Amino acid sequence: MTCHIKDFIMYVVIVKKASRCSQELELQKQIHKHQNSQEKLMATIFTFSSTGNSLYVSKQIAKSLKAEISFMSQKTIECDDDIIGFVFPTFFFELPKTVESFIKSINIKNKDAYIFSVITYGDNIFGANGIVNKILQSKGLNLSYNTQIKMVENYLPMYEINNTPSVQEQSEKEIVQVCKDISEKTTNKVRAQSFLDKLIYLKYPARKNGKCDSIFTVDG
Numbered sequence: 280m281t282c283h284i285k286d287f288i289m290y291v292v293i294v295k296k297a298s299r300c301s302q303e304l305e306l307q308k309q310i311h312k313h314q315n316s317q318e319k320l321m322a323t324i325f326t327f328s329s330t331g332n333s334l335y336v337s338k339q340i341a342k343s344l345k346a347e348i349s350f351m352s353q354k355t356i357e358c359d360d361d362i363i364g365f366v367f368p369t370f371f372f373e374l375p376k377t378v379e380s381f382i383k384s385i386n387i388k389n390k391d392a393y394i395f396s397v398i399t400y401g402d403n404i405f406g407a408n409g410i411v412n413k414i415l416q417s418k419g420l421n422l423s424y425n426t427q428i429k430m431v432e433n434y435l436p437m438y439e440i441n442n443t444p445s446v447q448e449q450s451e452k453e454i455v456q457v458c459k460d461i462s463e464k465t466t467n468k469v470r471a472q473s474f475l476d477k478l479i480y481l482k483y484p485a486r487k488n489g490k491c492d493s494i495f496t497v498d499g
């Protein structure tokens with residue numbers, strides 16, 4: 280009789296241990312799966328930069344995300360990454376032609392991708408991020424996050440160069456915040472391009488042929 284009780288207790292202990300082991304195994308599997316999915320998160324920043332401002336911002340974001348940087352070109356590319364960024368300057372309150380045609384042509388395969396756009400500027404971008412969103416919407420996608428960073432102005436026909444320590448300091452602060460937002464996959468609303476924005480844009484004949492893009496380009 281005593282022997283039966285002992286056997287029974289042993290049985291209960293073994294069953295309990297086995298169940299704890301399987302729970303631990305399940306937990307380990309979950310952790311492993313999570314780590315794998317984190318490791319596999321692919322991120323690319325597509326950039327265009329005429330004098331290096333946007334390239335500098337791209338490099339800071341790429342560092343914080345462990346992302347690749349790729350230069351926007353006339354080539355049509357496919358991308359199935361989980362995080363996709365567009366970082367470039369505004370030209371005439373809109374997008375440089377190279378940027379516009381690149382975003383129009385890129386084939387984004389991952390419809391759940393976190394897509395962001397960061398526009399560098401010297402004065403104002405008006406609804407430039409809205410243009411990016413509109414192009415994406417025509418492909419069934421949306422910008423998850425969009426913002427702008429004020430940097431040293433490089434459109435010298437119209438503006439004084441504003442390369443002062445306070446502008447640079449402010450840019451650095453904004454870059455840190457943007458890197459944090461993007462790492463945390465923050466989302467926000469996009470300001471659409473208004474009728475007035477379009478009218479302002481029409482005022483600049485130099486925008487028409489897209490030559491500005493080929494006059495200034497950095498790629499390294």
Ligand SMILES: Cc1cc2nc3c(=O)[nH]c(=O)nc-3n(C[C@H](O)[C@H](O)[C@H](O)COP(=O)(O)O)c2cc1C
Pocket residue numbers: 327328329330331332333334367368369370371372373399400401402403404430431432433434491495
């Ligand atoms: C052709 C051209 C047009 C520009 N138009 C604008 C503009 O409409 N609004 C603005 O705030 N900055 C304008 N800029 C300034 C740039 O957007 C700004 O300096 C940007 O940070 C430059 O970045 P990048 O060095 O990566 O090209 C213009 C610059 C160029 C060269």
